[in-house]
Each structure stands twice: as structure tokens, then as C-alpha cells.
Amino acid sequence: MQITGQTKIVGIIGDPIKHSRSPQIHNAAIAALGLDYVYVPFHVPSDNLGAAIEGFKAIDVVGINVTIPHKQSVIPYLDEISREATLIGAVNTLIFREGAIIGENTDAPGFLQAMAEDDLDVPQGGSAVVIGAGGSARAIVVALALAGVRTICITNRTVSKAVALAADLSDKTDASIYGIGLDDSKLPNAIGTSQLIVNTASTSMDVSHPLLIDPAWLAPLSIVYDIVYTPPETRLLQAAAEKECHVIGGLGMLVHQGAIAFEKWTGVNPPLEIMRQALQGAFDQK
Numbered sequence: 001m002q003i004t005g006q007t008k009i010v011g012i013i014g015d016p017i018k019h020s021r022s023p024q025i026h027n028a029a030i031a032a033l034g035l036d037y038v039y040v041p042f043h044v045p046s047d048n049l050g051a052a053i054e055g056f057k058a059i060d061v062v063g064i065n066v067t068i069p070h071k072q073s074v075i076p077y078l079d080e081i082s083r084e085a086t087l088i089g090a091v092n093t094l095i096f097r098e099g100a101i102i103g104e105n106t107d108a109p110g111f112l113q114a115m116a117e118d119d120l121d122v123p124q125g126g127s128a129v130v131i132g133a134g135g136s137a138r139a140i141v142v143a144l145a146l147a148g149v150r151t152i153c154i155t156n157r158t159v160s161k162a163v164a165l166a167a168d169l170s171d172k173t174d175a176s177i178y179g180i181g182l183d184d185s186k187l188p189n190a191i192g193t194s195q196l197i198v199n200t201a202s203t204s205m206d207v208s209h210p211l212l213i214d215p216a217w218l219a220p221l222s223i224v225y226d227i228v229y230t231p232p233e234t235r236l237l238q239a240a241a242e243k244e245c246h247v248i249g250g251l252g253m254l255v256h257q258g259a260i261a262f263e264k265w266t267g268v269n270p271p272l273e274i275m276r277q278a279l280q281g282a283f284d285q286k
């Protein structure tokens with residue numbers, strides 16, 4: 001990589017930022033395509049967010065990914081925000097264009113593109129269950145509602161969060177969305193009759209944690225999607241595979257959400273396989 005006065009800058013802001021694997025993924029794609037870009041991680045504490053955004057404008061940065069804790073607090077600095085990002089209430093990608101800053105959220109389309117890559121269909125007009133009611137669950141419920149899923153059950157340990165998320169997104173989309181607890185007697189039937197079950201609860205990261213749902217409830221041939229990517233094949237996915245469900249892990253979503261941002265900044269479709277290998281390499285280094 002040769003940096004010159006013409007090299008275009010993209011990057012990521014967060015606090016902390018040291019752990020981010022995005023620089024490896026994006027710089028691998030930049031190198032493979034021979035583009036004159038560099039992707040730089042910037043450590044930006046909350047108090048400096050406004051100054052950092054102004055600085056990026058001043059030095060003609062092309063695009064910035066946004067991670068914790070700035071995904072919501074960056075919104076007041078933006079000139080435009082996509083419908084998806086507005087519904088999700090969080091932005092993970094900034095595009096600097098002709099003096100304006102546009103905010104998008106690529107988690108939702110990344111989630112859907114990873115399914116499409118595996119030839120798995122979103123159940124348009126059908127039903128889905130989303131386990132968890134945190135930040136990523138919100139993005140996924142928005143993705144599913146905008147993609148035409150008719151009924152979405154959100155189930156969560158803290159019932160009030162599932163109910164609040166369902167009420168908010170029911171009002172703002174055409175989907176019929178309801179929230180219940182993990183111990184609700186309606187959950188086995190909701191899972192058994194849904195074409196798509198998505199886990200967003202972080203308990204999947206802990207291989208010793210008991211499963212949040214009983215795999216016996218899963219219907220064969222339904223799709224079980226666990227967005228957790230460490231480990232790449234979670235215990236839920238192993239149990240679902242034994243029930244002859246179609247299974248998909250979170251690595252594809254992670255790669256696709258990055259690839260969508262890359263394409264928006266450079267106008268070039270990045271090589272997904274190179275990004276995937278770079279991500280794997282970054283995991284192996286940890």
C-alpha cells in the first residue's frame with residue numbers, strides 16, 4: 001500500500017477501538033482491488049465526537065463506520081439519515097458527499113444479504129421469531145418488517161423490553177409484531193409455526209450457557225439464524241441442524257454489513273471471499 005496526497009481516507013470511530021477487526025477486513029479488500037484508499041481506526045471518546053466529525057469534513061474523508069458508543073449519539077451531526085437507520089435509531093455508516101453527511105445502517109441489509117448468499121428466503125407474508133430485544137434485534141426486526149414478514153414475535157429475558165420494542169416497531173411498520181417472555185406458553189407454538197427463527201441474544205457466545213429455547217420446538221426445514229459469530233457454529237445452530245433445520249451463523253452478516261459500506265464509499269463491490277479470509281485471520285490472531 002502506497003499512501004500519497006491522493007489517497008482517499010475511510011475508517012471507523014469508536015471507544016474503545018483497538019479490538020475492531022474492520023481495518024483488516026477493509027484494507028484487505030482495498031489491497032485486493034488495488035484501490036487508492038486506506039481504512040484507519042480512530043479512537044474517538046464521546047466528548048470529542050462533534051470535533052471529530054467536523055475534522056473528517058475538513059479533511060475530505062470519504063466514509064466512516066461508527067461503533068460503540070457513538071451509533072446513536074452521532075445522529076444529531078448528520079444532514080440525512082436513511083429510513084432503515086431512522087427506524088433502527090442507530091447509524092453504523094457515514095457517507096461524506098458534497099459537504100453533506102449521510103447516515104445509514106448496514107446491519108439490516110447485511111443480515112438479509114447473508115441469507116440471500118446462502119439461498120435462504122425471507123418468509124415474505126409469513127412469520128418469524130426474534131430471540132433478544134437489544135440493539136441488533138431492533139435492526140433485524142426492522143429488516144424483516146421492511147422485507148415483508150407479516151408476523152414477528154420478539155421474545156426476551158426482560159419481557160418489558162420485548163413488549164416495548166414490538167409496540168414501537170408495530171406502529172412504524174406494516175408488520176404485526178408482539179413481544180413475550182422466554183417462559184411464555186405461546187413461545188413453543190410461535191417457534192414451531194415460524195419459517196425463520198433468529199437468535200440475537202449474546203448467551204450464544206458462551207458455549208456452557210443453557211439454550212434459551214427448547215430445540216424440540218423447532219420445525220424441520222425452518223431457518224435458524226444465529227447472528228452471534230463467536231463461535232461460528234453456536235450450540236443453537238448445532239441443535240437446529242440435528243432437527244434438520246437450515247442453519248446460518250453470524251459471520252456472513254458481519255462480512256456483508258462491511259461490504260455494503262465499502263460499496264457505498266468506493267462504488268466498487270468488494271471481494272467477499274477476501275474479506276471473509278481477512279476476518280478469519282483477525283480472529284485467529286486474538
Ligand SMILES: NC(=O)c1ccc[n+]([C@@H]2O[C@H](COP(=O)([O-])OP(=O)(O)OC[C@H]3O[C@@H](n4cnc5c(N)ncnc54)[C@H](OP(=O)(O)O)[C@@H]3O)[C@@H](O)[C@H]2O)c1
Nearest residue numbers: 132133134135136137157158200201202227228250253254
Ligand atoms: N453478525 C453480526 O454482524 C452481528 C451484529 C451485531 C451484533 N452481533 C452479536 O449479537 C449479539 C447481541 O448484540 P446486541 O448489540 O444486540 O447486544 P445487546 O443490545 O446488549 O442485547 C443483548 C441481548 O441478549 C440478551 N441476554 C444477555 N444475557 C442474557 C441471559 N443471561 N439470558 C437471556 N438473555 C440474555 C439480552 O436480554 P435482556 O434484555 O434481558 O438483558 C438482550 O436481549 C452479540 O453477541 C453481538 O456480537 C452480531
